Amino acid sequence: MTKISNEFQPATDDPNALLNFLGDPAWVRHCRPVAAADGSGKHHSQGLPAGVTYLSQLMAHDMFLTEPCRNTFVPNTSPRADQSRVNLVQHPLMLETVYGRTGAADSVLYDQENPDKFDLLKYEYFSEPITIHKLLQDPRRRWTYPVLADARNFSSPMLAQITLNFMIFHNRLVDEFKSKGYDKKQLFSLARGTAIRTWHNIIKNDILKTTCREADDTIFPSWMGELGVWTDKEFLSRDVLRCFHGLVRDGYIFNEKALTNVVKHEGIDEILSASNIGPSVAVSLISGSFEDIQKVNVSLWLDKWEVGWEFFFDTESKDDAASRFRNRTGFTPSFAFSRKSRDKDQKIQVRDAKKSKTSMSDRLVGCSILEPFLEELETDLNNNGGCFALKSGQSLPVAVALLAESFYDFKRNPKDVGKLGRLGSAIVRRQIEPVIDQAQAQVGAILNRAEITTVPTTDVLPNSFTQMIGLTDFNFIKKGAH
Numbered sequence: 001m002t003k004i005s006n007e008f009q010p011a012t013d014d015p016n017a018l019l020n021f022l023g024d025p026a027w028v029r030h031c032r033p034v035a036a037a038d039g040s041g042k043h044h045s046q047g048l049p050a051g052v053t054y055l056s057q058l059m060a061h062d063m064f065l066t067e068p069c070r071n072t073f074v075p076n077t078s079p080r081a082d083q084s085r086v087n088l089v090q091h092p093l094m095l096e097t098v099y100g101r102t103g104a105a106d107s108v109l110y111d112q113e114n115p116d117k118f119d120l121l122k123y124e125y126f127s128e129p130i131t132i133h134k135l136l137q138d139p140r141r142r143w144t145y146p147v148l149a150d151a152r153n154f155s156s157p158m159l160a161q162i163t164l165n166f167m168i169f170h171n172r173l174v175d176e177f178k179s180k181g182y183d184k185k186q187l188f189s190l191a192r193g194t195a196i197r198t199w200h201n202i203i204k205n206d207i208l209k210t211t212c213r214e215a216d217d218t219i220f221p222s223w224m225g226e227l228g229v230w231t232d233k234e235f236l237s238r239d240v241l242r243c244f245h246g247l248v249r250d251g252y253i254f255n256e257k258a259l260t261n262v263v264k265h266e267g268i269d270e271i272l273s274a275s276n277i278g279p280s281v282a283v284s285l286i287s288g289s290f291e292d293i294q295k296v297n298v299s300l301w302l303d304k305w306e307v308g309w310e311f312f313f314d315t316e317s318k319d320d321a322a323s324r325f326r327n328r329t330g331f332t333p334s335f336a337f338s339r340k341s342r343d344k345d346q347k348i349q350v351r352d353a354k355k356s357k358t359s360m361s362d363r364l365v366g367c368s369i370l371e372p373f374l375e376e377l378e379t380d381l382n383n384n385g386g387c388f389a390l391k392s393g394q395s396l397p398v399a400v401a402l403l404a405e406s407f408y409d410f411k412r413n414p415k416d417v418g419k420l421g422r423l424g425s426a427i428v429r430r431q432i433e434p435v436i437d438q439a440q441a442q443v444g445a446i447l448n449r450a451e452i453t454t455v456p457t458t459d460v461l462p463n464s465f466t467q468m469i470g471l472t473d474f475n476f477i478k479k480g481a482h
Contacts, residue, residue, distance in 0.1 A: 063435065125299060193455035248336050272337065376404065
C-alpha cells in the first residue's frame, strides 16, 4: 500500500485532519493510479471524459446562484446569523448563465450593429479564422477578461471556452435562420430556443448519462423523501453537486501542441490562477480588430490554453490507449487542488465542508445505504497512514460519502465504471430531470405565446457538446418564408 507522505501528521485535535488527508498528494495518487492493478491500463477513477467536469460546472451555474438573503439587499457586513438563502437564478436550465438578462441590462454582451448576436471577434490564427470573446480590461488590474454574462464562467480556461462555444453556436444559428428566410424579428428567439433545446440534450447525454447510473429498483427509505433529499435544491447545490469537485485532475493535456512540449500536462494550480484564464491584452476595449501586439498575446495564450475537445471528451480512436486516458477522470474520495483564499491555501474539501453542515447531511451520511462504503473508506484510509474512526463522531460531508459510495462499490456493471453510486445517482437524477422537464415546457410555452412554431425539437438537434461545436450541416433548420 502507498504510504501517506512523511510531512503529513494527522492531528486528533484538528477538525480538518480527515479533510486535509483527502487532499494529500500520496492519497490522491493512491485513489488515481495511472493504471489498473490487473494490468488492463484502466482504473475505475478513469471512467469519465474530463470535459464532463466543466460542462457540469456550467450546469450548476445555470441552476444556482445561491446567496444569504441579507446579501441580496445589503452588503455582507452584518454580524447577524441569518443564514436563510435565496437562489438568484430565475429560470433554471434556460442558459441564463450564458445569455444573461439580455436587453439593455447586458447590452455589452451583444453586437451593437446586430443585437441578435453575441459581440464576438474573428481572429486569424495560423491562417485559420477563429472566434474569441470580446475582451475588456479591469480598471483595477493590468489584465483583461472575456465579456461573459456570468463571471463564474471565468473561473478556468476550460469553462470560459465552453461558454464561448455556446455563444458561437447561437451566432451560427442566427446566420442559418437568416439565410433560410426567417423573419428578422424572430432570429434571436429562434436561435436561443434552439440553443436551449440543444443544451437540454447535452445535460441529458453528456452529463446525466455519463455521471449517473440508470434508475433501478432500489428502494430508498421514506424518511429521505420526508427530509427533502429528492426536492431540496439548496441541498443539491450545496452538498451533492460538490462531489463533482472530486472529478478535477491535478493536470491536463490541453491541445495537440502540448504533446510536443517537454511538459506533457498543465497543473491545476496554474490553470486556476487568475492570470491564465484569459489572454493578457492591455487595452481598455476591443470592439472589432486587433493590433499586432494584441495578436501576439492572444496567440501565445491560445498556444498553451486552447482546449482540444477531442482530448477533453475522449473522441479519439479507442485503439490509442495512451491518448484515451490523457484527461480521463472519475469520482474518487480524493481532491487534487487547493484554492487561494485571502493569501492562504485552503483545500476545496475544507471549504465545501464548511458549507454543508446541516441535519440533513448528518442523517444522510449515517444511513445504512452508505455504511458499507464508509467502512471501505475507513479501512483504506487507515491502511494508507491515516488514523480516522468515521463512526466515532468524525464529521464527514455528504459529498465525500457519495464519493466513497461511487469508488468502493465494486459490484457495479462495467457501464457504470466511474459513475456515481446508486444513492448519488438517484439524488442527481431525481432533482435535475424534473428541472429539465420544467425548462423544456417553459421554452415551449414562451414560443407558443410568441407564435414561434419553427424552433427545431430536441430529437433532431445535437445530442452532445462535441456534436454541437463540430456541426457542419444545419439541416434541422427548414427553409423559412421569405
